[in-house]
Amino acid sequence: MLSLSGIFSPLSRAEGLPDLGDVSQAAISPQQERQIGEQSMFEIRADKSYLDDAEINDYLNEIGYRLAANSSEPGLGFEFFAINDNAINAFSLPGGFIGVNTGLILVAQSESELASVLAHEISHATQHHVIRMIEGQKIDTIASMVAIAVAILAARSNPEASQAAIVGAQAGSIQRQLNFSRANEQEADRIGLDTLQKSGFDPHAMPAFLERLQKATRLLEGSTPSYFRTHPVTSERVADIANRVQQMPYHLVPDSLNFDLVRAKLQAMQKTPRDAVVFFSDALGEQKYGNQTAQRYGLALALLRSGLTLRAKQEFAPLHEESAQNPMIATLDGQIRQANKSKDLIEFYRTATQNFPQHRALSYDYAELLLKAKRFDDALKLLNEQIISYPSDPRLYELQARSYAALDKRQEEHHALAYNYALHGNLHGAIEQLELAKHSGSDYYELSTIESELKEFREIAAAHTKNSR
Secondary structure (H helix, E strand, O other): OOOHHHHOOOOOOOOOOOOOOEOOOOOOOHHHHHHHHHHHHHHHHHOOOEOOOHHHHHHHHHHHHHHHOOOOOOOOOOEEEEEOOOOOOEEEEOOOEEEEEHHHHHHOOOHHHHHHHHHHHHHHHHOOHHHHHHHHHOOOEHHHHOOHHHHHHHHOOOHHHHHHHOOOOOHHHHHHHHOOOHHHHHHHHHHHHHHHHHOOOOOOHHHHHHHHHHHHHHHOOOOOOHHHHHOOOOHHHHHHHHHHHHOOOOOOOOOOHHHHHHHHHHHHHHOOHHHHHHHHHHHHHHOOOOOHHHHHHHHHHHHHHOOOHHHHHHHHHHHHHHHOOOHHHHHHHHHHHHHOOOOOHHHHHHHHHHHOOOOHHHHHHHHHHHHHOOOHHHHHHHHHHHHHHOOOOHHHHHHHHHHHHHOOOHHHHHHHHHHHHHHOOOHHHHHHHHHHHHOOOOOHHHHHHHHHHHHHHHHHHHHHHHHHO
16 A cells, blocks of 8 residues: 555655745755645645546646646646636646636637646746745745645635635735736746647637637626736736747647537536536537537536436437547446446446546446445455556545455555545544554554654644644
8 A cells, every 4th residue: 555655745754744844044945845735735625616526637637747748847746636616717836736727627718728828837837936936925834835725715716805714824925926926927928838839739829818818807897807816917918928929830729529528527517407408408409519529428418417317328329439439438428327227337347447547537437336246356456556546536545445344454444544534635534544544453564654654644734733823
């Protein structure tokens, strides 16, 4: 089993956690910057707006990794995630953690527009803008710096409320840190535009996206998008980007199918099941706009959520051939088969997970099916393989814990639940599970690992407690 410290910082056991004390006398190290980001993610994962959807987050990481590979720091350890919020916003945390609001994904009219925002945020991360601003504010402890995550979450919708949400840190200075300077924005634009082009996306999408947001802002008087509040946009900035892209050749970059599928999934999730059925039925009937495959996918998904399983199966039928080529369609195929109690489900999932071994949503459903069939060892084998690839996925540890519980392996069960709780931002719950694991077995190596993890997480929890006073 992996250790909890291995999930978070890539620091050696000898180094332990970065110093949580005074950092005012020295520049923040890359290890400390990563730790700030990781501890900020405790706050974000524990927030109800964090979108714990493997398919949407995997898609963001697919696009993000493609861009990051052409950035100045491809080894930064980027992690991209979605926030379930209709406000148009995205943000970059220290250490390469980048959040994207669902509202921004839906308002983007092309994959290149979405990629332009990610490229911009990647540039904020590689230029270490947030850390440079934090250093300039003379905040004394890393624990205090973690409060910036709370401010980012609050500032998405109400900048004034964000100051009240910050506990134990200088509210005014944190709020100012959210608002990048013109120089920061211009630098992120320039570097992001270069990254966008090198990654094979359309660089003209960047000024097009900002210009459209500016026009919408003028029409909606007094309702400035969150993206503009935290990323100041001026006419000069838009003109500068537009002038730069004029020097670049234009070529049509088609959207991937996954871009349209993710948007369809978000639309189905954000509407009531009945409204989603009407929306996608009308879109398919008119056949005037949008990707018909994605619209049929959205309709089948909405029907499934409405409990209309037989009709979902009928509407999905034209997509069966495509399900062998696309993991999101294959995942929906499996869910519709389960809802209709189809035969040979185990064989379907065995083949699907072989075709798409890195698609977590398929693995979740397959593991659930194996557990239901009481094939606990097979479920563990599948989950252990997935955890190697995705060591920061709390759902995998929850399924792993259930597998261990079914096999009456109590120490392993509590140890896996500790990982699940920690990754959901529940540090105290993780500590409780580690204590239970400590008293549930006698394996020397396992006990040694648990003791070490208990020490580390008590230090983090103590720092959080001190910061909240």
